Amino acid sequence: MSSRRVARSGGPDALLPPLSRRALLAGAGAALAAAVTGCGRSAASSPAALHVGAVPDQDPDVLQRLHGTVADAVSGALDLEVEYTPVTDYAAAVSLFRTGDLDLVWFGGLTGVQARLQTPGAEPVAQRDIDRAFTSVFVVNTGTGLAPSDDLTALAPLRFTYGSETSTSGRLMPAWFLREAGVDPQGFPGGPGFSGSHDATLALVASGSYQAGVLNSQVWRSRTEEGAVDPAVVRYAESPPYADYHWLLGPQAAARTGVPDLRDRLADFFTGLPPGDPVLELFGASAFVPARASDHDRIEEIGRDLGLVS
Amino acid sequence: MTLLLDRPTRPATPPLRRDRRRWAWGLGAAAVLVWSLAGAGLFGADVLNPGGTAQFGRFAAAALDPAIDAAFLGLLARSALVTVAYAAAGTALALALGAVGALLVSRTTWGRRRAGWLAARGLLAVPRGLHEAVWGLLLVTLLGLDPWVGVLAIGLPYGAVTAKVVADLVDEVPRGAYRALRAAGAGRTAAALYGLLPPAAGGLLSHAFYRLECAVRSAVVLGMVGAGGLGYQLALSFASLRWEEVWSAVYALALLCLLAEVAGRAVRRRLAAPPPSARRDPVLTAAVVGTVVLVGWSCWYLALAPAALVSERTVAQLGSVLAAAWPPATDGDLLRTIGALAVDTVQMSVIALAVALPGAVLLAGPAARPAGDSSPGRRVAGTLVRAGLLLLRAVPPPVWALVLLFVLLPGVLPGALALGVYTLGVLGRLAAEATEELDPRPRTALTALGARPAGAWLYGVLPLAAGPVLVHALHRWEVAIRDTVLVGLLGAGGLGALLASELATFDWAAVTTVLAAVVVLTWVVDLVSDRARAALR
Amino acid sequence: MRYGGTTALAGVDLEVSPGERVALVGASGAGKSTLLALANGSVPPTSGAVRVLGADPAALSGRDRRRLWARVGTVHQALELVGRLRVVHNVNAGRLADWSAARAAWSLVHPQGLPEALAALDEVGLADRAFERTERLSGGQRQRVAIARLLVQQPDLVLADEPASALDPVLADRALTLLGELATARGGALLVALHDPGLVRRHCDRVVGLAGGRVVLDAPVAALSAADLAGLYGAAT
Incomplete structure (x- = not known):
């Protein structure tokens, strides 16, 4: 089970966060939900609570365990009320972060x-050790007869699919490396596909509808270990490393929760997690390290270049 | 006794004259279909990908082996409550908006002021032209995590549709009673209440229940894009391709649709043939009371608070989004892309309809419940066809698009077929219902003179069903245009895919332009199908 | 032909011989339409037996039963017509027992058997309306189209449910003459529900009175005086 981790940057083919807080409460027990909240949203949630969000880019059962664990851990360490909201897509998470519905969100590099x-005023808090040097894996269908290589130009004449449109590891960085190699990232025959998730990319390349695709290397390894990868899909190349996922804190959180040094305390909490901590286990990391805005300057530049950041 | 008709000279038989307008529309439709199929590459290179049958097979096989562990089923049951709550609250809002909107767009209101009527109809094309999912995406940027997002995303577009339907129903009521009341000095409103509303009430109630069933499916699509409930669970399982769980969610959704359909059916039956008693019909009373209770519970369960709609934050967000969205982007590249994608969108919708309409016409017969007694074999066949149609529309279009892409090469076709099978599920049901409501006597008479079943169907059912089914089909064509947003991202996506990517990159000026294009396209399609309806009448 | 049933009818035992022209009379709801429906097979008897043209339809299956029904023609006050179809198609529907599905379908595009259909329409005085939509015709004209359908069907047994209710006296006589000739020309019989005593006297030779689902009268027309007949209708309405 531990091989299933917070690993996929794409997220499901979904664009909004779940809007019903009630739905989540219902997860804890419908009766409890009915008893706790009878009126409007803002009245029901404690104004001082820290609203934490993360994209459900791992398997649903992991997600269910994840939010309890993370919320409890943060709540215990900071002596704060913490509400956890899984979000179905990064783009929606961006909007919710802007509206102030979410204070602390586990974002991909681009989002x-x-x-x-x-x-304005949002600050990165921490990232996993592996996020400093994250990679993407280019995969091809065996029908193409391509042998593993670092030469991405061989992919140009193939039907090619990315993952989710604003995924860092499934779209942005692969598109960048393709362009660096002289391949037009939008110029694949018939235009590139956007499968919506890393697993969908694997299935589509396995079917041969798309002859090649790209996905998050962590998902690739995890699926390989599980033996869940169709033998028709083989690894073709791995991208150079880049910075990806990180926790981002909103500007209004400190004032609202009444904890002036909230960012530092959160950073201390994440970086201070002992090896083997359940939170680290869920995130598939051996440690969290501090994150700075400058870590993602290159992503911003590339995003602007590819028209994904405006 | 010699009897002669008073025909001194035998009149010449007039030549068979074909209805030119109908032929023109028929030929035009055929030409557009061929153009669309050519655009989908059907006459060119390969479109099939036999290598993907294993992947498709995995999806299909999971239908027989859905996830049934208690924890997951419990999760689905709780999610279903959320879906029902969104559907019920959204429908209630739609009916309220529809009632007000109907006043605005009814010919009765405008009388001879045709320009005002046209303008009001044009205004309705805006909320109608955007898919519920798009409304959801736009509203979440304004309202954040508020449950109003889901309710409004269903209520606004459905409200516009309801307004149009109600206005048409009211306009079709014979004017006599209304004029008599006006002549007797009653005000417009009072005259409409007493003279127009009662005759239209049956149609209105029936439409309300139909909307409820549609709203359940819309709530699932909204869930897929984030509003929680069944659709959210479905999206999670779909993203990791856990087909067993996807099917469980599909079956749960099918069950909800079935409940709404059965309730609507009971109400329609009662309206069509009220029991001969002066007292209130208990079934209808229970339906109305039950609906009111359901809506009240939904508002409470979702914790809807009107204050959230006018909160300071909402106003501020609206201001900032509007500032970013105006003026719309007008650069040549974008406009050219929009033009090309509009063509894709139309071609996808035409192919979808070309799949759905013949399928629906052929399946309507077996799917319709026969009026009298029937053989057990016939009943089993009918149930199987109805269940099949229910599943076709319970599997959301994005899922169809992905699994069809396993066996088809990327392009317009997988998305178009995905919309086609989904639309077949909806249209097949509507066509079966239209068939059930037909006058059975012509067909009975043909059977009684020894006609084969096919002949009796051709002469006794098809001509009668063609009108209502075509009206439904033309309406679904408009819906299919909007639904391309759901199947767009793989291969050729049409305007919907472009909209989704502009929203993902927060390019609000471009979003405005694409939205305007979608609305204009919907409006044009509405106009064309209105003309087609008139020609076929 | 023998009818015995207990649906809206009870204890009816009626036999019609070849060459007979029988008038069914009785108040609305007396069971006339049910009796006709039993005779043409659109309603099966819940109990009892129906024999039509010497055969038991319940004992036949599939094609044989269709062949039997092809020999029974019914006129139902024009309610069996499809308003959206052209007149000629509604007439041609009388031949569906003979036509294959493909021919039936093609005929909707390019009318088949046109001479026969036009001749039948000519008999009822509607040849000039052959290609009009049936819904544009008046009630009386539609009744005549329904009769034209029977003319192309050429049945042995003719059943009619008030076939002249919307026709003027001259046309009503013409219509009943056509139906009577059609039935007797092939050695068949006519069973017709009628309200007009005059028509009964002129076109039928036997009267069967129904009330409350039972046969209350069965006598030759000749045995009934004009006053008897009028009284029968007076009682019936």
């Missing part, structure tokens, strides 16, 4: 940049 640009 973190989008959120920061739309929300």
Whole structure:
């Protein structure tokens, strides 16, 4: 089970966060939900609570465990009330972060940049050790007869699919590396596809409808270990490393929760997690390290270049 | 006794004259279909991908092996409550908006002032032209995590549709009673209340229940894009391709649709043939009371608070989005892309309809419940066809698009077929219902003179059903245009895909332009199908 | 032909011989339409037996039963017509027992058997309306179209449910003459529900009175005086 981790940057083929807080409460027990909240949203949630969000880019059962664990851990360490909201897509998470519905969000590289640009005063808090040097894996269908290589130009004449449109590891960085290699990232025959998720990319390449695709290397490894990868899909190349996922804190959170040094305390909490902590286990990391806005300057630049950041 | 008709000279038989308008529309439709199929590459390169049958098979096989562990089923049951709550609250809002809107767009209101009527109709094309999912995406940027997002996303577009339907129903009521009341000195409103509303009430109630069933499916699509409930669970399982869980969610959704359909059916039956008693019909009373209770519970369950709609934050967000969205982007590249994608969108919708309409016409017969007694084999066949249609529309279009892409090469076709099978599910049901409501006597008479079943169907059912089914089909064509947003991202996506990517990159000026294009396209399609309806009448 | 049933009818035992022209009379709801429906097979008897043209339809299956019904023609006050179809198609529907599905379908595009259909329409005085939509015709004209359908069907047994209710006296006589000739020309019989005593006297030779689902009268027309007949209708209405 531990091989299933917070690993996929794309998220499902979905664009909004779940809007019903009630739905989540119902998860804890419908009766409790009915008893706790009888009126409007703002009245029902504690004004001082820290609203934490993350994209459900791992399997649903992991997600269910994830929010309890993370919320409890943060709540215990900071002595704060914490409400956790899984969000079905990064773009929606960006909007919710801007509106102030979410204070602390686990973003991908690109969406973190989008959120920061739309929300002045937002600050990165921490990232996983592996996020400093994240990679994407280019995969091809065996029918193409391509042998593993670092030469991305061989992909140009193939039907090619990315993952989710604003995924960092499934779209942005692969598109950048393709362009660096002299391949037009939008110029694949018939135009590139956007499968919506890393698993969908694997299935589509396995079917041969798309001859090649690209996905998050962590998902690739995890699925390989599980033996869940169709033998028709083989690894073709792995991208150079880049910075990806990180926790981003909204500007209004400190004042609202009444904790002036909230960012530092959160950073201390994440970086201070001992090896083997359940939170680290869920995130598939051995440690969290501090994150700075400058870590993602290159992503911002590339995003602007590819027209994904405006 | 010699009897002669008073025909001194035998009149010449007039030549068979074909209705030119109908032929023109028929040929035009055929030409557009061929153009669309050519655009989808059907006459060119390969479109099939036999290598993907294993992937498709995995999806299909999971239908027989859905996830049934208690924890997951419990999760689905709780999610279903959210879906029902959104559907009920959204429908209630739609009916309220529809009632007000109907006043605005009814010919009765405008009388001879045709320009005002046209303008009001044009205004309605705006909320109608945007898919519920698009409304959801736009509203979440204004309202954040508020449950109003889901309710408004269903209520606004459905309200516009309801307004149009109600206005048409009221306009079709014979004017006699209304004029008599006006002549007797009653005000417009009073005259409409007493003279127009009662005759239209049956149609209105029936439409309300139809909307409820549609709203359940819309709530699931909204859930897929984030509003929680069944659609959210479905999206999670779909993203990791856990087909067993996807099917469980689909079956749960099918069950909800079935409940709404059965309730609507009971109400329609009662309206069509009220029991011969002066007292209130208990079934109808229960339906109305039950609906009111359901809506009240939904508002409470979702914790809807009107204050959230006018909060300071909402106003501020609206201001900032509007500032970013105006003026619309007008650069040549974008406009050219929009033009090309509008063509894709139209071609997708035409192919979808070309799949759905013949399928619906052929399946309507078996799917319709026969009026009298029927053989057990016939009943089993009918149930199977109805269940099949229910599943076709319970599997959301994005899921169809992905699994069809396993066996088809990327392009317009997988998305078009995905919309086609989904629309077949909806249209097949509507066509079956239209068939059930037909006058059975012509067909009975043909059977009684020894006609084969096919002949009896051709001469006794098809000509009668063609009108209502075509009206439904033309309406679904408009819906299919909007639904392209759901199947767009893979291969050729049409305007919907472009809209989704502009929203993902927060390019509000471009969003405005694409939205305007979608609305104009919807409006044009509405106009064309209105003309087609008139020609076929 | 023998009818015995207990639906809206009870204890009816009626036999019509070849060559007979029988008038069914009785108040609305007396069971006339049910009796006709039993005779043409659109309603099966819940109990009892129906024999039509010497055969038991319940014992036949599929094609044989269709062949039997092809020999029974019915006129139902024009309610069996489809308003949206052209007149000629509604007439041609009388031949569906003979036509294959493909021919039936093609005929909707390019009318088949046109001479016969036009001749039948000519008989009822509607040849000039052959290609009009049936819904544009008046009630009386539609009744005549329904009769034209029977003319192309050429049945042995003719059943009619008030076939002249919307026709003027001259046309009503013409219509009943056509139906009577059609039935007797092939050695068949005519069973017709009628309200007009005059028509009964002129076109039928036997009267069967129904009330409350039972046969209350069965006598030759000749045995009834004009006053008897009028009284029968007076009682019936």
